[in-house]
Amino acid sequence: MTSEPARPDPDLLLAALHEQEVRAHRGRLKVFLGMCPGVGKTYAMLRAAQQERVGGTQVVVGIVETHGRSETQALLEGLTVLPRRAVRHREATLEELDLEALRALRPELAVIDELAHTNAPGSRHAKRWQDVLELLEAGSNVLTTLNIQHVESRADAVRQITGATQHETVPDSLLDLADELELVDVTPENLRERLRDGKVYLGERAAAAEEGFFQESHLTALRELALRFTAERVDRQLRALRAPMAKQTVWRSGERLLVAVGSSPFSTQLVRWTRRLAAAQGAPWIAVHVEPLSPPAPEEQKRLDRNLALARELGAEVLVTQDTDMAAALVRTALQHNATQIVLGKPRHAWWSRFLPGGSLVDRVIQRGGNIDVYVVPAETAGPPLTFDSIDHELRSSAAEYGWVAGTVAGLTLAAQLLPQNYYLAAGLVFLLAVILLSLKVGRGPVLAAGILSALTWNFLLIPPRFTFHIEKIEDGLLFGTYFVVALVAGQLTARIRAQALAERRREGRATALFNLTRALAEARTLDEAVFAALRQADSHFGARTALLLAEDGSGPLHPHFAGSFALDDKERAVAEWSCRHRRGAGRFTDTLPASAGFYLPLVREDRSVGVLGVVVPREASLTLAQRDLLEAFARQLAMSVERDHLQAAGEREKLLAESERLHRTLLDSVSHELRTPLSVITSAVENLGTADAALRESLTGEIRTAARRLNRLVGNLLDQTRLESGVLRPRPDWCDIQDLVNAALDDVRDTLAGHPLEVSVPGDLPPVRADFTLTVQALANLLLNAALHTPAATPVFVSAGLERGGQRVYFVVADRGPGFPARMKDRLFKKFEQGDVTRAGGLGLGLSIVRGFVLAQGGEIVVGENPGGGAVFTIYLPHTPPQTPPSE
């Protein structure tokens, strides 16, 4: 079989065409998305509406919930607000959007709050988003608001986070219709502050909300969810730009696979197995690593990196998430990404895991997974046991922490020796306190050790009979048992909470970094600005130095960007190039050239690298998976910016090309017209000369002369314009007599001006001015010609010149009594190939453009105005410094 280059799928193309067609008639939808209530979506939406109104758009507010917030209320000022429709439902009267009335008004822009709202029974549609859809189809543009928890595909994730089930959801397909999605973002602290200030809910509801839904940890997670949702959408939109063109793989089904990846060699098999399954189903797949709370050992990290790199290479989307509960993390990720199948390795080791609460990982995933299919794949070869469960990481803590534990226990034991013998119960409590305090400071392993060690010491040294492990009294035995259990459980719990808090803080940090980056990139007006902002963010967030190399024209050789904070030598450059070419990370922390100083990540868009991000962290520092994940997110965002820039540049090139094509056509058309007209005059006049009598002969030669003059002028103008455009025009200012300048210009056009009475007023005692004689004369002559050609015969032309502003400036005025210029022409007047609407004698429309060019080249300016009493006035201003007076003789 021959492999053809991928051709556009006709069905896809048709679908795209249909989509475009529908879109053309459909109104535009803009959604203001927030992570939760109170972030200011309605406020942002109304501000946008106000801007539209000021811009002259007809805006109608369909329905807006101000929740009594005064700032929001104030923004309604000046907008048309539709009265609400009252609906009686049982006892209550509900107020709803009056869809009929809104449709009847056919506003250009409708403002409708709370997209996810459920309408009162008896309304036309059950959901408000259906109302919006109807409006869009009727051709109105719509502004609306939505919280991330109401997005159907994210509702489960939100439930995972907050525990609250959402009943009001909006299908993702509606959001796909949105032409614009604006994320309204505030930091969790900020939001909680606003909540406390009563800006979100009033009164008691606020306090309840602060404890419930608005917990800081919830907010951070929701915010990350909203950010990711927005980022994914932007990503998808960019992809959609190209989608109809030859997409190699079209997902056949709604299936999506998810595989859990750890650091064991078995994970490698698992990744390959999943890839085979995904390929067989034609489905996309995701590789997820659940990062334990404590960092893995270096060699494990290396194996893990390899496994993830393999997955990426095999086409998986690689995600890293953090959780103490592996099963929960896997199921949550699966739900977030709409995965329909989860692939797990069959555990070989953990006979005891059956006795853990909830059973083994496989059991727990199956339990929580609902209707997600779970595949359990047996290991094909004997290898070390799976390291998915995090217990063995957590048992391993630094020696220093064990030192702390030993020291504390020893110190307390010594202190306890000073107590009277029968105080051993109090000593036990002190030990317990110490274990719990330790758990705030050290990891779970050392806490476990502290519990056991202190219990044994207490028993051996303090519980009578002392210096034996034997316990005599039953209550002492009970006490000892209770102590042991309490110490272990309390210690473990505290340590776990602490670890979770740490992880939370890290995640918050990541979300913030990602948000800052997204914002900086969005705010940047140029690619350079974007790169600069992104690199500075990376510098400060990772405590590293960064560099960015961009491929020339998107695929050529790499060039370092000036914003980088370290320079690459040849060796590092080679690593970066390798990374770019192979579209894989390289350098330090990877398998490829790990001895390099920098770690290099390619900026991959579609099937090519548009550049490489290089990071140098201090020698002793390492890169955690989470940091690496974040760096990859940075690289992705940067790649998007770069590609956007390329697309934009391509678009601009095309526009320029079209514009220059237009100019060329205009030029060719008018040049051929302008050349042929006088030429045909000359030709026919010459033919008639032979047979003409004396009188006719004279008039014929007059015609020939006029035609020749016109040709000469045309050539002159074309040459002048060429000189202006080629940039070789270098004015050579010299002292000129103003009178001379005016006379020379008048001489140039005397014949053409013949039909117009001329009024010249130039004071006789003007000092010489410094100007380029030829350019100035040419500019004046063109203005005079312009007056002669565009005004009716026998109307006067006025010329004056002089000094003003105390001799700081020379002016030349050419005025006429013609029709003047329509106001809308004024901006275009000095452009190439533009002609007034009342063109009489043709011309190329170059004259004024040349005047402007010649005047600007001399540092002057030209102004067009209306002549009081009718006609146009052109004024040329040139800067002037008075000359020295000659020495008297």
Next chain:
Amino acid sequence: MSKPVHPPALLVIDDEVQIRRLLRVTLESEGYRVREAETAQLGLAEAAQQPPDGIILDLGLPDMDGTMVIKRLREWSGIPVLILSVRDSEEDKIAALDAGADDYLTKPFGGRELLARVRAILRRAQPANEPAVVRMGDIEIDQAARVVRREGREVRLTAKEYGLLRILVQYRGKVVTHRQILRELWGPNAEDSTHYLRVHMTHLRQKLEADPHVPRFLRTDSGIGYRLVVE
């Protein structure tokens, strides 16, 4: 006008056959003898073999820069040279004038203008015939007595004004570059003080011209210099 006994011979160096033909027709109708050369090399050889009374030289020749032709010519001869040039080569014109050309004519040009310029450059060739008194309109310049009269009354000129007028009279009908005037009146170091020149010219016009705003005799030659028009 009676034709001279020995009609002057002119050499036209131009690569455009149509221009050469046109020049021949125009000049021969006024009694000049015309020879033609197509390239600078041929033109220089022709001029060396049989020196003409004047040369009409196109600046844009294919085989040699016009300025270079004049320089080569000036190495051995003072034959008057009239430059033909296209409009936008102001710098070339000045360079050619500085190199020793006598005057220039811009293409496209009219026949009468051409003949006036040719007469002007040929006049210099006979310095012996220089009249002591030159008249133009109601102005009379007596070079021997250093007196200028307008409508019969003496006009008082400063030394510089008279100097300026005398240079223009000497080269009357032909363009005189600003630099040339400055060099002769103020010396070689004053070539940039062109604003003095403007001031003196203004004064001179006020004293001599009927309408100093629209001078009839003391004309400005755009961007290059001045020209005294006597006919």
